[in-house]
Amino acid sequence: MSSATKPSYETVDFKALAQQDEAFNTIWQQHSGRLDFQDPDTTKTLTKALLKVDFSLQLEVPDDRLCPPVPNRWNYVCWIHTLLDSTNPSYSSHYDPERQVIGLDIGTGASAIYTMLCLKSRPAWTMCATDVDKKSFESAARNLTINNLITRAKLLQTIDSQPLIPLQYLGVDKLDFTICNPPFFADEMDMRQSLSGEGKSVRPNAVCTGSENEMVCRGGDLGFVTRIVDESLTLRERVTWYTSMFGKMSSAKAIIGLLKEKSVTNWAVGSIDVGGGTKRWIVAWSFADYRPPNSIARIEKFANEYLPFPTEYRFSLPANTDTNAAKHTIDRQARRLHIRWNWDSQSATGVGEAAENVWSRAYRRKHERRMRELAATDARDAEMHTILEDMEVALAFRIAVAENTREVIIEWLRGSDQVLWESFCGMVHRSFKKS
Structure with missing residues (x-):
């Protein structure tokens, strides 16, 4: 060795x-x-x-x-x-x-x-x-x-x-x-x-x-x-x-x-x-x-x-949700957000980066207004691409679905805003409470 x-x-x-x-x-x-x-x-x-x-x-x-x-x-x-x-x-x-x-x-x-x-x-x-x-x-x-x-x-x-x-x-x-x-x-x-x-x-x-x-x-x-x-x-x-x-x-x-x-x-x-x-x-x-x-x-x-603030949040999947459905839910939900996102289906793990609280209602309203302003132009896709390419990372995270324990595990990888981290964990957890 x-x-x-x-x-x-x-x-x-x-x-x-x-x-x-x-x-x-x-x-x-x-x-x-x-x-x-x-x-x-x-x-x-x-x-x-x-x-x-x-x-x-x-x-x-x-x-x-x-x-x-x-x-x-x-x-x-x-x-x-x-x-x-x-x-x-x-x-x-x-x-x-x-x-x-x-x-x-x-x-x-x-x-x-x-x-x-x-x-x-x-x-x-x-x-x-x-x-x-x-x-x-x-x-x-x-x-x-x-x-x-x-x-x-x-x-x-x-x-x-x-x-x-x-x-x-x-x-x-x-x-x-x-x-x-x-x-x-x-x-x-x-x-x-x-x-x-x-x-x-x-x-x-x-x-x-x-x-x-x-x-x-x-x-x-x-x-x-x-x-x-x-x-x-x-x-x-x-x-x-x-x-x-x-x-x-x-x-x-x-x-x-x-x-x-x-x-x-x-x-x-x-x-x-x-x-x-x-x-x-x-x-x-x-x-x-x-x-x-x-x-x-x-x-x-x-x-x-x-001790420092915990950097891991985990919760058990509802009894009526199988692990494959959970993986699909996480990937689909992340792709709807304006974040950098990379999902590895083989390991059932995804890593994401966000510039701000893009899952909040306030952000969604602001984004929808901006998209309506650009509706008549060809600039919508270009603007979103620029936002994701140039954004400063406020939160980075890893999400994994553990099949053996039927848990979703979220890890805080980067960021200084504890409130933002807790908000993200809450958003992910709520999406399963509704299922």
Whole structure:
């Protein structure tokens, strides 16, 4: 299996890994299959083995710099994959191997692990990577070099006074996403207490070899990502998706509260949990209007006030309506509207784009008046063609008929007008209530 198709980690099969990596097998045998995650050599050997076996990557990290756990890093990258795959101009939810994407790894660290995983899994991607620490920066450059990835990366050693998203210094005008594992702790005491398990019911399951520079910043993860939010309010659509990981749910919620306060209406919330008692959260936000699906933007067991507005609406077909009739109704109804519409009868799925509420009575009256004015001319068809060709998209949607569950599923693909989206869903649903 290539890294481009490798799924997220749910667990790690240590026994199988030991059979594929000699160095890890030595530790596995020494500990009789019971790994000591408080031992730095064990965690480093495990990280190197996973990168080698699952991604064909080599890793060199100084002993006094963070050696990152692979599963949660890869799962974050997989989440980014899904986020980008589901929000694109073609409205396809599938991976496009030819799509050119450029990302920024903010604080890449000595391992450059996010940059390497992104580049290794998506051959058409390029990455920018920054770090303020000279030793970490040099180590990151070395890791990219030994893995033959340096030519697809732009590295920049930054200083504290520079922006966290330094487009000007990178020589980049626009980014598709940022990825960030911020320092989690507000000060050295906070770090020591957390890593020792003080005040926690469960001691951290793995040792942390990170330096203070990697683990500590003013305000912890909340303070660091607040800086990214502040920069995003200026950069806006120059970055399509701003994202960051969080070590505390409270920090993730605080950032979402800040986004809402700043009138940001398009965001997504994810979580990472690969066992071992360590859970992480991801928040992404965008000033563009492409809407990710509920499956990636709305996680379970998270207060509804912190989740974005649902992007899926589904309803069951009436008992007297078979699925073939439902498909015909949807296609016929869409073709009567002044929208761009493409129906695939084989998959029973249609994608449409509308410039405004073209299903309202007010629009129909206005359109009928205009058509009467043009009745004596040959301009009617030409005008409608021009309207559809040149229209600005206010709402994009996908409608599917699920035969196995006898449901109609409507997905919000693009748009910033929540009222328009709800109105469209209501219109489609009412057409079946009448049948």
